[in-house]
Amino acid sequence: MAIAYQPLWLTLRLAVVATGLLLLVGVPLAAWLAASTSRFKAVFEAVVSLPLVLPPSVLGFYLLLAFSPTGRFGGLLSSLFDIRLVFSFGGLVLGSVIYSLPFMVHPVQAGLQSVPASLKEASYTLGKSRLRTFFSVLLPNIKPALLTGTVLSFAHTIGEFGVVLMIGGNIPGKTRVASIAVYDEVEASNYPAAHVYALLLLLVSFGILLLVYTLNRRLFKS
Amino acid sequence: MAGGEALLKVDTEISRESFVALYGRSGAGKTTLLRILAGLLEPEKGIIEVDGRCWLNTDRKIRLPVQQRQIGFVFQDFALFPHMTVRENLRYALKPEKDPGLVSRMLAMVDLEQLADRKPAMLSGGQRQRVALIRALMRKPGILLLDEPFSSLDAEMRQELQDQISALHRQFNLTTLLVSHDMAEIYRIADRVIWLDEGKVLRSGPPDALFGNVRLSSKIRLTGKVLRVAKSGVVSIVEVAAGNTVIKVVVTAGEAEELHPGDTVGIFSKAFNPVIRKI
Numbered sequence: 269m270a271i272a273y274q275p276l277w278l279t280l281r282l283a284v285v286a287t288g289l290l291l292l293v294g295v296p297l298a299a300w301l302a303a304s305t306s307r308f309k310a311v312f313e314a315v316v317s318l319p320l321v322l323p324p325s326v327l328g329f330y331l332l333l334a335f336s337p338t339g340r341f342g343g344l345l346s347s348l349f350d351i352r353l354v355f356s357f358g359g360l361v362l363g364s365v366i367y368s369l370p371f372m373v374h375p376v377q378a379g380l381q382s383v384p385a386s387l388k389e390a391s392y393t394l395g396k397s398r399l400r401t402f403f404s405v406l407l408p409n410i411k412p413a414l415l416t417g418t419v420l421s422f423a424h425t426i427g428e429f430g431v432v433l434m435i436g437g438n439i440p441g442k443t444r445v446a447s448i449a450v451y452d453e454v455e456a457s458n459y460p461a462a463h464v465y466a467l468l469l470l471l472v473s474f475g476i477l478l479l480v481y482t483l484n485r486r487l488f489k490s
Numbered sequence: 491m492a493g494g495e496a497l498l499k500v501d502t503e504i505s506r507e508s509f510v511a512l513y514g515r516s517g518a519g520k521t522t523l524l525r526i527l528a529g530l531l532e533p534e535k536g537i538i539e540v541d542g543r544c545w546l547n548t549d550r551k552i553r554l555p556v557q558q559r560q561i562g563f564v565f566q567d568f569a570l571f572p573h574m575t576v577r578e579n580l581r582y583a584l585k586p587e588k589d590p591g592l593v594s595r596m597l598a599m600v601d602l603e604q605l606a607d608r609k610p611a612m613l614s615g616g617q618r619q620r621v622a623l624i625r626a627l628m629r630k631p632g633i634l635l636l637d638e639p640f641s642s643l644d645a646e647m648r649q650e651l652q653d654q655i656s657a658l659h660r661q662f663n664l665t666t667l668l669v670s671h672d673m674a675e676i677y678r679i680a681d682r683v684i685w686l687d688e689g690k691v692l693r694s695g696p697p698d699a700l701f702g703n704v705r706l707s708s709k710i711r712l713t714g715k716v717l718r719v720a721k722s723g724v725v726s727i728v729e730v731a732a733g734n735t736v737i738k739v740v741v742t743a744g745e746a747e748e749l750h751p752g753d754t755v756g757i758f759s760k761a762f763n764p765v766i767r768k769i
Contacts, residue, residue, distance in 0.1 A: 322566050390569035392556045394583040395629060402584065408573040 270368050271464050276450035279469075282357070282445060283425040287372075290421045293365065294372030295414075297404065301373065302380035317374075319367045326473050328434025331363050335435070353373035355437045360445070363431040371420040379413025380406060412484050419480040498522055498533065498689040504682075506541075509659055509666045511680035511697070513673070518668040521566075524635050527667070528563050529556035533706050540633070562626030562634045562664075566641060568618045570610035576621050577606040583628035596624040602655065617646040623655065627662060634659070636668045640675060652679050673701050673713055699704040712737070712757040730757060 301313060319327060335342040335353035345351045353359035354386060383406055391401040407414070429447045436443030446465050453462035493559040499518040504510050508763060527538065529545070529767040538546040545554045556682040571579055580593045597603045610618055626634060636655070642649045656679050659666045665669065670676055676683055676697050683700045685692040693700055701713060714732030726746035728739045737757060741749070749755065 301580075384567065384568055384569065386565040386569035387571060389556075390565060390571075392530070392564065393528060393559075393561060393563040394625070395557045395585065397557065405571055409571075445646075 269460055272440070272449070275444050275446045275465065276468060278357075278441070278444065279426055279446040282360055282364060284421050285361050286368060286377045286423045286425045287418055289361065289365050290368060290372040291418065294369060294375055294417065294421070295407075297369075297471045298373045298376035298417075299380060299406075317370050320370050324428060324430025325369065325434055327367060328363060328431040331359070331366070331435045335359060335362075350358070354435060355439060355443060357436075357442060360432055360443055361434045364425045364428060364436045367428055367431045368421040368424045372417040375413045375417040375420065376410065383409050412489070415483060416480060417455030417478055423476045426469065426473060426476075497746060498526075502684060502691060502693055502694065504665060504667070506601050506665055507663055508682055509656075509677040509680045510668070510682045510684060511668045512667060512686060513671060513676055514685050514686035514692070515671060517688075519689040520671075523686070524563075524637055524667060524669055526563050527633075528635055529554065529559050530563075533573075536563070550600055554568070560629075560632045562629065562631040564619075564622045564626050564634070564636045564639045566637045566639070567590060568610075568622040568639075569597075570618055570621055572610055574610055575607050576602060576613070579610070580625055581630055583625045585629055592628065596628065599658075600624055616651060618653065619643065619647075622649075627658065627664075633663075634664045634666045635697055636666065637670075638669050640670075646677070649678075655679060673697075677701070685698065690717070713718070714752045714755060714757060716749050716751050716755055718751060720750050721746070726738055728755075730755060732757065 297312075297316070301309060301316075332354060333339060335345065337343055337346045337352060337354065342352075342354065345353065351358065353362055386406055387409065387479070388401055391405045392398075397406070427447065429451070430444055432443070433448055433451075436445075436448075438444050438448050446450070446469055450462050450465045453459070453465065492746075500519075500523060510600040511524070512523060514520050522531060526533050526536065526546075532546075533548065535548045536546055537548070538544070540560075544552050545559055546552060553634055572583065574582060577593060577597070580596060581590070584590065584592065593601070597606055602620060602624075603615065606612060606615060610621065613621065621638070639655075640651060645649065652675060655666070658664070659679075667678075668680060670680075680697055682695065683697050684694045685700060712730075712732040714730040714737065717731050717736065720727050720729070721743070724743065725740050726743060728741055728746065730737045730739060739757060741763075
């Protein structure tokens with residue numbers, strides 16, 4: 269039985285890239301939400317949480333419309349920067365980042381809100397800037413939340429299906445990730461191959477979650 | 491004060507190197523005033539001038555950021571960084587150009603060298619307090635702001651730390667502001683009291699002049715709060731909470747009319763020789 273390992277590697281690559289981007293985007297966003305008293309905060313919170321309740325196909329559908337080269341925005345991206353997000357790895361990454369955003373933002377935001385305000389204020393009275401305070405005082409005190417956010421985003425990206433199928437399609441070696449490969453093999457009645465993908469996904473996901481819970485207990489609860 | 495709008499109207503001057511206590515019941519605006527001074531809160535309208543330099547002038551839109559105000563702030567919960575050791579907490583506070591030897595000298599000053607590599611969670615309340623205190627002094631501020639620093643400590647520890655604060659206050663030529671609602675504590679260490687009530691200065695002056703005009707003498711003098719005024723025949727019995735005890739005092743009906751629950755009163759005793767016994 270010949271199994272193409274490409275979908276597995278692609279899944280892994282997608283998860284790593286998406287999680288990296290989520291750290292860059294999600295942590296500042298969470299920090300802003302945790303500190304903000306803006307009237308529009310509720311709007312942003314609702315938008316961030318949308319992927320939790322929306323069917324992934326809906327999200328994927330709108331992304332597909334937005335980035336289609338025949339559409340206005342997609343056409344602009346295509347003509348100006350030669351970027352094509354539909355049926356490409358870049359599109360998968362973007363879809364994944366949006367789809368997993370709440371899994372990064374929620375734990376980090378909750379973590380930041382649980383840090384006593386006096387720690388931040390103490391750092392200010394010691395002459396430290398907001399940025400220095402954020403990196404030297406706040407982030408080190410929410411390590412469990414950062415770990416949870418990172419791993420959940422990673423695991424959630426591995427497990428996505430609808431968004432990826434809509435925006436990425438099913439191009440072998442390019443956008444066919446493991447979850448789609450399972451579907452594909454079942455469609456082709458190739459159950460043994462589907463089984464390999466499915467089992468690997470199951471084991472990897474379980475392993476990741478087990479790791480988070482063990483680490484969180486061991487490292488941070490003293 | 492936990493959030494919300496509060497009315498605070500204070501106009502005062504504090505002379506250099508004095509030790510001022512902000513006194514008043516909770517909600518009187520003591521902590522709010524301290525936080526405004528530190529720059530952690532901004533009042534709707536106000537002017538703060540320190541040594542001729544303007545820190546705040548809402549009319550002229552001047553607002554010196556908290557980082558640039560020369561203050562040391564000791565928080566009620568001490569606000570030690572839990573992920574850093576004692577030494578790292580102090581080093582964090584150090585100005586970049588300052589000599590690192592200062593950390594060790596400060597630790598020695600409050601007898602904490604042995605505990606320098608411990609995390610704050612491994613310290614007692616009094617030890618944490620001392621770390622918070624010297625951390626606040628690492629940048630050699632001119633003004634030290636203390637927000638009820640003794641409230642979580644037991645009586646014995648309190649006294650020791652009050653002495654330590656007094657000593658540091660003199661040694662570093664500090665102007666110190668202490669938020670407190672403990673008269674005994676203020677008597678011990680402050681040389682001026684600003685008594686706040688509902689956001690306004692009720693009275694201000696030296697502690698002994700403020701808390702009743704009685705100088706230290708052989709008479710017994712207690713300060714407390716009226717709990718209840720109960721009529722009993724031709725007289726009334728007033729129950730006063732002073733410290734941890736409730737004292738019953740008999741007063742005439744006329745006197746009773748002027749006393750209401752919640753009033754702060756002084757109790758004097760002259761007729762008997764006090765009995766003293768070690769416990």
